[in-house]
Amino acid sequence: MHAVITGGAQGIGLACAQHLTSAGWRVTLLDKDNDLLEQSSSELGCQYAQVDITDLESVKKFFSSITHLDALINNAGIWIPQKLEDMNFDDQKEVLEVNILGTLLCTSSAIHHLRNSSSGSVVNISSLAARTNSPGLGLYAASKSAVETLTKQWALEIAPIRVNAVAPGLIETPGTSENYKEGAKEKRAKAVPLGRVGESSDIAKVVLFLVSEASAYVTGQIVYVDGGLGAGTPQR
Ligand SMILES: NC(=O)c1ccc[n+]([C@@H]2O[C@H](COP(=O)([O-])OP(=O)(O)OC[C@H]3O[C@@H](n4cnc5c(N)ncnc54)[C@H](O)[C@@H]3O)[C@@H](O)[C@H]2O)c1
Numbered sequence: 001m002h003a004v005i006t007g008g009a010q011g012i013g014l015a016c017a018q019h020l021t022s023a024g025w026r027v028t029l030l031d032k033d034n035d036l037l038e039q040s041s042s043e044l045g046c047q048y049a050q051v052d053i054t055d056l057e058s059v060k061k062f063f064s065s066i067t068h069l070d071a072l073i074n075n076a077g078i079w080i081p082q083k084l085e086d087m088n089f090d091d092q093k094e095v096l097e098v099n100i101l102g103t104l105l106c107t108s109s110a111i112h113h114l115r116n117s118s119s120g121s122v123v124n125i126s127s128l129a130a131r132t133n134s135p136g137l138g139l140y141a142a143s144k145s146a147v148e149t150l151t152k153q154w155a156l157e158i159a160p161i162r163v164n165a166v167a168p169g170l171i172e173t174p175g176t177s178e179n180y181k182e183g184a185k186e187k188r189a190k191a192v193p194l195g196r197v198g199e200s201s202d203i204a205k206v207v208l209f210l211v212s213e214a215s216a217y218v219t220g221q222i223v224y225v226d227g228g229l230g231a232g233t234p235q236r
Pocket of ligand 1: 054
């Protein structure tokens, strides 16, 4: 079984690669950062390709270079928090290009391979932000809402390829580590019903389930993996 993971060189994508590899999958990491890719792929002993998912030629070239694919994990994503009044248009355009158009480009380029698999599936990585309507996030939350809508739309369009999404809550990764410095992690953990900030492996375990035979009848679903943070307000 072969999986391609975008943004796989670090964080949640790399944890997905570790979990799938341990479960016997062959994994190819895609990322725009070549140094990180070389390091992570040699540690894992997996294949990799330097691909910026917003670059049409690069994405097409990669997907035409492979011969078999069972799962695509659209994990690469960026966030540039800005308030409406301070918004930089080019920054927010980039958020849409990576999170929505990059996901679209990879998925459309992978479809013919996934159709040839007996168990093809796609897992998109969304965010709790898609439904919390938090201030100051620029277009990040809106981009993830679009990813959730497309997850359901594509589940209808390309069945029997299964299409699901995982929406992480607060997860400590290289990309979010600044948010958890100097006591901030403990403070944030208090808001989470399960009492801790999540780890990349919390997400990877659910992604592994969603690409596996165990979820053979699951499609069009958004699974929130957030320690209960999105469920409501805990009693204090
Ligand atoms: N960490 C969290 O708390 C959290 C919460 C909700 C959702 N998410 C989502 O999970 C995903 C992974 O987040 P993370 O925290 O692991 O991020 P991260 O910043 O630690 O890692 C992201 C990886 O994606 C790569 N990448 C970025 N743009 C790319 C592009 N255009 N083409 C190819 N690769 C690209 C980066 O080089 C990096 O290796 C993202 O989609 C993010 O929105 C994360």
